[in-house]
Amino acid sequence: MSSMGDESFEQLKKQGKVSNNKEDIQYVSCITTRVLRAMGEKPDEWEVKVFVDESPNAFALPGKNVGVHTGMIKLAKNQDQLAAVIGHEIGHVLANHGNERVSQNLIVQGGLVATQLALGNDSTTDGLIVGALGVGAQFGVLLPFSRKQESEADELGIKYMASAGFDPAGAPQLWKVMKTAGAGGQPEFLSTHPSPDSRIAALSKLVPKYKNDYQAVKDKPKCR
Numbered sequence: 001m002s003s004m005g006d007e008s009f010e011q012l013k014k015q016g017k018v019s020n021n022k023e024d025i026q027y028v029s030c031i032t033t034r035v036l037r038a039m040g041e042k043p044d045e046w047e048v049k050v051f052v053d054e055s056p057n058a059f060a061l062p063g064k065n066v067g068v069h070t071g072m073i074k075l076a077k078n079q080d081q082l083a084a085v086i087g088h089e090i091g092h093v094l095a096n097h098g099n100e101r102v103s104q105n106l107i108v109q110g111g112l113v114a115t116q117l118a119l120g121n122d123s124t125t126d127g128l129i130v131g132a133l134g135v136g137a138q139f140g141v142l143l144p145f146s147r148k149q150e151s152e153a154d155e156l157g158i159k160y161m162a163s164a165g166f167d168p169a170g171a172p173q174l175w176k177v178m179k180t181a182g183a184g185g186q187p188e189f190l191s192t193h194p195s196p197d198s199r200i201a202a203l204s205k206l207v208p209k210y211k212n213d214y215q216a217v218k219d220k221p222k223c224r
């Protein structure tokens, strides 16, 4: 799984445009570092990149990779909202959701993959793998995580953002912003992360549960 994630991340870096905007990189690294530490991870082991891409999207891949689009940096109104997205995405990786899906998809699509491989065209396989990892939209494969996986990632995200010192209220707020942004057309992130209304309701219920963890953090992050 780690090598699949690493390979996909390398591909995304080649295919997309990696930002060298110092402010954006510092902002995203600051948030990611705090959230990872709260998760008991070693931030130095993770590769974090900002992609110049106006679509509001973010993803985390096995092999310890995180990518955030400039469009998501603009959409999230503050560090708490962006921490909610990053925490959610890393939550998918820590809960091994990609793993469950890669195996399912490769079995279901086995015949198709075999055909593509026989034709010497492995882009379908790549698409299915990255789709299962949660970044398929970039490859034209839209494959949402299951509702159960989404709720798990939401709870992991809000839990760890709070213990990292980010206001958990930022989580439901982010999804409200996302929903409004989606009113004029479906952002890709909403295609892979459906039902914002039930998500907003569920996250709002979780805010009081994690508020104390947030308030207990003395040195609150000031990432921007």
Ligand SMILES: [Zn+2]
Residues within 6 Å of the ligand: 088, 089, 092, 145, 150, 153, 192, 193
């Ligand atoms: Zn998700």
